[in-house]
Amino acid sequence: MEEVDLEAALQAARSGDDAAMAVVFRSLHPALLQYVRVRAPYAAAEDLVAETWLAAAEKFGSFSGGVTDFRAWIFTIAHRRVIDHYRRGGRRPTPFVLEETPDPAVPDVADGVVDGMTSDQAINRLVAGLPPDQAEVLVLRVVAELGVDQAATIMGKSPGAIRVLQHRAIRRLRSSLSANGELDVSGRGRSRSGGRRNQR
Amino acid sequence: MWHHLDSELEERLLSGALHPDDAPPELRHLARVVRAARPQAVSGSPVEQSVVSAFVANAPGVAGQVQLVGRKRMLTKFMTVKAASLAAGLLLVGGGAAAAATGSLPASVQSGLSGGLSHVGISIPNPHASEQGKAHAADHGSTGAGNGSTGANHGSAAADNSQAGSADLYGQCTAWTAVTKAMANNPTAAGHSQADFPKLAAAAKAGNESIAQLCATVSRPSEGSTTTTTSTTPPTGTEPTHPTGPPTSVPEGPPSSLPGNAGSHAPDSTTHDNSGDHGSAGSTTTTSASRSGRGDGSTSSNTAGGAGR
Numbered sequence: 078m079e080e081v082d083l084e085a086a087l088q089a090a091r092s093g094d095d096a097a098m099a100v101v102f103r104s105l106h107p108a109l110l111q112y113v114r115v116r117a118p119y120a121a122a123e124d125l126v127a128e129t130w131l132a133a134a135e136k137f138g139s140f141s142g143g144v145t146d147f148r149a150w151i152f153t154i155a156h157r158r159v160i161d162h163y164r165r166g167g168r169r170p171t172p173f174v175l176e177e178t179p180d181p182a183v184p185d186v187a188d189g190v191v192d193g194m195t196s197d198q199a200i201n202r203l204v205a206g207l208p209p210d211q212a213e214v215l216v217l218r219v220v221a222e223l224g225v226d227q228a229a230t231i232m233g234k235s236p237g238a239i240r241v242l243q244h245r246a247i248r249r250l251r252s253s254l255s256a257n258g259e260l261d262v263s264g265r266g267r268s269r270s271g272g273r274r275n276q277r
Numbered sequence: 278m279w280h281h282l283d284s285e286l287e288e289r290l291l292s293g294a295l296h297p298d299d300a301p302p303e304l305r306h307l308a309r310v311v312r313a314a315r316p317q318a319v320s321g322s323p324v325e326q327s328v329v330s331a332f333v334a335n336a337p338g339v340a341g342q343v344q345l346v347g348r349k350r351m352l353t354k355f356m357t358v359k360a361a362s363l364a365a366g367l368l369l370v371g372g373g374a375a376a377a378a379t380g381s382l383p384a385s386v387q388s389g390l391s392g393g394l395s396h397v398g399i400s401i402p403n404p405h406a407s408e409q410g411k412a413h414a415a416d417h418g419s420t421g422a423g424n425g426s427t428g429a430n431h432g433s434a435a436a437d438n439s440q441a442g443s444a445d446l447y448g449q450c451t452a453w454t455a456v457t458k459a460m461a462n463n464p465t466a467a468g469h470s471q472a473d474f475p476k477l478a479a480a481a482k483a484g485n486e487s488i489a490q491l492c493a494t495v496s497r498p499s500e501g502s503t504t505t506t507t508s509t510t511p512p513t514g515t516e517p518t519h520p521t522g523p524p525t526s527v528p529e530g531p532p533s534s535l536p537g538n539a540g541s542h543a544p545d546s547t548t549h550d551n552s553g554d555h556g557s558a559g560s561t562t563t564t565s566a567s568r569s570g571r572g573d574g575s576t577s578s579n580t581a582g583g584a585g586r
Binding site: 090091092093094095098099100102103104106107108111126127130131133134135136137138139140141194195196198199200202203215218219220222240243244247248250251254 | 282284287290291292293303304306307310311313314315316317318319320322324325327328329330331332333334335336337338
């Protein structure tokens with residue numbers, strides 16, 4: 078959906094148009110779900126995203142701004158929901174750990190076929206093996222389509238720190254994914270598996 | 278030899294603006310992955326309906342209207358509840374609803390009901406509307422002509438009694454809506470039940486729907502009438518709004534009528550005809566004012582309120 082259409086839909090939703098709100102939801106929900114899946118246990122992601130939406134709905138009356146603000150706002154709520162999730166369980170987020178057994182639904186990186194991959198598969202390839210903060214920056218920038226400043230606000234870091242994180246992530250991905258999609262096995266400890274992370 | 282990763286190249290890569298064919302060879306594959314990672318809009322989420330309903334219920338526009346109602350003067354609020362209660366009581370007495378809805382009650386009762394219900398946004402014909410329109414026009418110069426024509430519409434609607442039978446449901450719905458709105462404005466008041474509106478409850482049950490759903494489908498009796506062209510125009514929604522700016526000309530000479538007469542008509546006519554316009558305008562103002570303290574929609578201000586904890 079074009080950004081301008083989403084802007085119009087958000088403004089209509091602000092006046093109580095449920096069809097317009099459905100457009101906004103359908104546009105942002107997949108990205109929100111992917112973001113939470115990268116940061117939280119896969120099984121808990123759906124519930125956390127639902128909590129995020131409902132928490133945002135409660136505050137929607139006081140929200141002001143455009144689509145960009147709304148994106149940042151909803152992802153900020155999701156970020157904090159994930160923190161709450163770990164806080165409730167008395168656990169701390171752990172670095173992404175790839176499954177030993179590759180997910181058959183996710184082709185191995187070494188297969189070398191990129192075109193035709195699903196969004197899930199592409200995100201898996203992006204964040205596989207990255208430290209959590211680098212993975213989160215990439216998801217916020219690529220999947221949530223947020224800017225450096227917004228990602229910095231959400232993650233509680235400075236814009237400069239975000240740029241450093243994304244630069245390191247790109248360098249790491251560049252070294253792990255060669256031009257033809259083959260895995261650089263001499264890389265820094267990346268797995269050949271494209272399976273799910275976050276088996277915490 | 279790899280290209281230097283400058284910030285511009287990184288931004289183009291992460292935003293998806295870097296086409297794989299234009300990317301340096303070592304970033305070509307990554308550029309494809311980035312472009313494929315952007316999820317597309319999908320429907321069918323199990324939580325979509327509940328989320329959308331929650332957002333709509335808390336939408337700023339809807340919430341703003343509630344805030345505006347809450348900030349009305351207490352006297353107006355009490356008068357609204359009293360007027361609605363009185364109107365609902367009268368309307369429930371054998372056919373009163375239909376009679377009021379079509380303007381066939383005695384002129385004094387009809388006028389009182391019209392004025393009372395106009396405070397809660399319910400429009401029923403007012404036999405004095407035509408005279409009010411004239412007085413209003415005299416007060417506001419040429420801009421009052423629209424209100425005069427509004428009065429004419431009410432007059433013609435009041436004269437149309439032929440649809441009283443079919444208007445019974447409409448009248449019941451009007452009363453039900455009035456009481457519902459009054460109760461919403463006054464949470465401490467005792468609620469009403471479907472037993473207070475047996476006909477509506479029965480009709481809704483027959484159609485396997487709620488009273489609200491039933492009333493949403495009931496149209497004004499005068500709608501669809503082909504007897505006259507003026508009576509098909511609903512009294513609200515299409516009339517020109519009440520002038521809010523200063524008058525374009527200052528009347529000279531002595532007033533043609535007593536101030537008490539014109540003054541007593543003005544609030545009735547204004548509230549009755551343009552309550553929706555005033556409500557929405559007031560809503561916007563109220564909402565904006567309430568947000569002024571939180572900044573201008575910056576991420577940080579929304580973020581602060583968006584923790585949801």
